[in-house]
Amino acid sequence: MIYRYALSYLEAWKKNPMRKPLILRGARQVGKTTLVENFATEFDCFLRLNLDEEEDRNLFTQYKEIHKLIEAIFFYLRKSPNQGTVLLFIDEIQNSPEAVAMLRYFYEKRPDIYVIAAGSLLENVIDHKISFPVGRIEYMTLHPCSFLEYLNGIGEDFDQQAIEELKADAIHERLMYEFRKYCIVGGMPEAIKVYAQTKDLLSLDTIYDALIASYSDDIEKYSPNETQTKVMRHILETGWQKGGETITFERFGGSEYRSREVGEAFRTIQKAMLLELVYPTLNNRLPLEAQLSRRPKLIWLDTGLMNYKAEVREEVFSVSDISDAYRGHIAEQVVAQELLAHTTKVSERRYYWIGGKRNSTAEVDFVWKRQPYVLPIEVKSGINAHLRSLHLFMSNAPHDLAIRVWSNRMSIDEVKEPGTGKMFRLLNLPYYYVGVLDKVIDSIMK
Structure with missing residues (x-):
């Protein structure tokens, strides 16, 4: 198990008497379900529903009254309703508008039950296909694993602790060697787990391919038209090579696509949290204001995926200074990733x-x-x-x-x-x- 620092946020949420049902957001396969399952060990009873399953969805269409719904969930999952603290996890909640609507009643009428919901591509359905109850829920974001979490995942707890205590100078060379490997492996939990077992970087290829294919399949579900589907496919195929760079939408990646088409496609992919368009600011003091008319910098969700698709892993591994790899863009990508890795705020931007x-x-x-x-x-x-x-x-x-x-x-x-x-x-x-x-x-x- 990889220890995720986001657990501390969930623990604080649990202790908050004013808590609301929590919507857990993040890209597919960043570890949302595993995080909730680990958190569930702190409860007497864990109820999990996956709304990809028709039987689980039917609970929310059959029972419109909150107390009857809760009774039905306990009965359906063969759990006793008298087991102390209860955590209800509703996965893939975007598949049921009825489940989304019911969140407000968990907050208003059954605050004794702790509720966490998650789903794929929530950002593309929130306030578009489904309206989430404003003021009755709260949000949290989960990103790919940070370098500290990577160290924990491969069993280097001593080095992790040295960094946390700011006592890493004596092991500097070892940590820089591990950091270069982190740039290659990345922060996707499955990739870290497999690398910890095999110590074989090439064994991760099938994982990266499967992840990127699943991202492409998901994104196309929410494409408004065939042109946008083609543009998004193009970005997900060629855009990884532009990670860490400032980009121009017009004819992106050597295509014939126009600025408006590419911009719309990028924003759709950004809602899925696969990338961020990092815009410049003119300010050197708060508040920061993004200059949306200027060229953005393209930062992908994960350095491992980016380096795999850009085919620069050997270069990253062989250089003595990460700043020298891929014209410095790898360094910018991984620093951007680290800056955001431990925040859980949905609104946080770079x-x-x-x-x-x-x-x-x-x-x-x-x-x-x-x-x-x-x-x-x-x-x-x-x-x-x-x-x-x-x-x-x-x-x-x-x-x-x-x-x-x-x-x-x-x-x-x-x-x-x-x-x-x-x-x-x-x-x-x-x-x-x-x-x-x-x-x-x-x-x-x-």
Whole structure:
């Protein structure tokens, strides 16, 4: 079993007396069902319904009154209704509008029962084909496994703990070696499980193929027309090679498709949480505002899938510095993935920064919201003087901390911005610490 940090969110949800039925969102095969099953061990009774099954769906069409429905569920699953704390898990809930509608009554009339619902492509049916009861439910997102969860999954608990305690300097080389393997294996739980058993990277090919095929099949179910189906197929076939890059919709991937068609297809795939279009911001302070008229950066849900489809696994494994692999795009992809891996907020988004002046080419790879500030993150090695865009960002930032992610050990440099003479601290962060970035920042701000 891979320990998922999202369990701590579920445990807090369980203790909250004001909790609501929870909708668990995330791409197919990121581990939603397994997460709930592991969480279920904390309850006296676990009720699971899969609404892919007709018999399970029929419960919600036959019983319209909440108390009768609950009684029927216990009877149907051969469980006693007097077993203490009860967790009801409704999987593939998008298949039953009646089940979705019933969530409000669990909240209003049976708050004693803990309810979690999940489903495939929920993002494409919410408020489109099915209306979820506003104000009666809450949401949580699950992403692919982080590097820390990967370490746990392959049995490297000592290394995982060293990172969590910020005591990893002595094992830096070993962790960078494992991080390069994480870039190849990725964060899909099944891939981690198989790799932990076989230690064979090539054995993962069938897993990746099956995942991508299932994503393509799912997406097509919600395509509004044949043209969109073709465009989405094209993106899912060729778009992996553009991961970590800023992209243009017009004639994407060497196609003849127009900007509007490609944009609509990308947004549909984004709703399925297979990718994110990361837009730039002009701001170096809160609030961040996405510049939707500018070119977005394409970030896929998982580095393992991306590297497999882009056919760059051998290059990633052989380089000594991840920043050198695939023109630096692998490094940006995996850092973006790590930045989001441990959050459960549905609304959480990533941004990169661009200079606001006309014809400016200044660009910082990512920005990180750290109340009350916005911190710039560059993903590259090299001498400090060459970080020109980062210098520009810091010239009028209301703080003195910038971040560079690299393959070397953690350190802090005192840097002088040449234009204004402002002094700031440059936190040089090894890749394996990105997943605990907040903890690192806390440690240096004491």
